[in-house]
Amino acid sequence: MNLKSLLSLGNKGNEIASTETSPFTSLQREIDRVFSDFAQGWPRLHQPDLTPRMDVTERGNEIAITAELPGLQEKDVKVELVDNLLTISGEKKIENETKDDKRYVLERSYGAFSRSIELPEGINSDDIKAYLVNGVLTVTLPKPPEAEPSAKQIEVKAAA
Incomplete structure (x- = not known):
């Protein structure tokens, strides 16, 4: 888990977010981050380049x-x-x-x-x-x- 996922987007500055009542909210945020990081580094599947030289x-x-x-x-x-x-x-x-x-x-x-x-x-x-x-x-x-x-x-x- 990185520090970015602990920060509340609604707070001013870099204040730490308040403790959440539901453990599922934190889990959902972490799963979203993992999929986001995974998709950004995912190489394109082999597809021929259609743009002619x-x-x-x-x-x-x-x-x-x-x-x-x-x-x-x-x-x-x-x-x-x-x-x-x-x-x-x-x-x-x-x-x-x-x-x-x-x-x-x-x-x-x-x-x-x-x-x-x-x-x-x-x-x-x-x-x-x-x-x-x-x-x-x-x-x-x-x-x-x-x-x-x-x-x-x-x-x-x-x-x-």
Whole structure:
């Protein structure tokens, strides 16, 4: 039992709580603490990470975005551009089946994913192309023309 479980939350400062009349209240508090501590340190069960790994690179006059989507087909993937936000989303369905003489194991995992990347201003959505080959999605788009930096000398005047 730790000191925290002995302190009353309603008291000001760190005054020790008054003795409780029911032994079950103290027991309930201790059980709640044990389960809380246990849950905080509990490792996640083995679940595959559904978030695809992505790379963004510049190649000459284009930007290329690649995403690892093993086991997915074109119909499982959606690429969408809204304002300047490119979103790649889809659903993964993973099945692992193991058979031998003494056992049969079938593990299934399902889940949706979505990754978004903010693109620079001036991207023409008609020029974006997406290809899925061997579980790797490649989205290419031309780089927007660079805006000319505007420079202007501002005259400094004395205050009136």
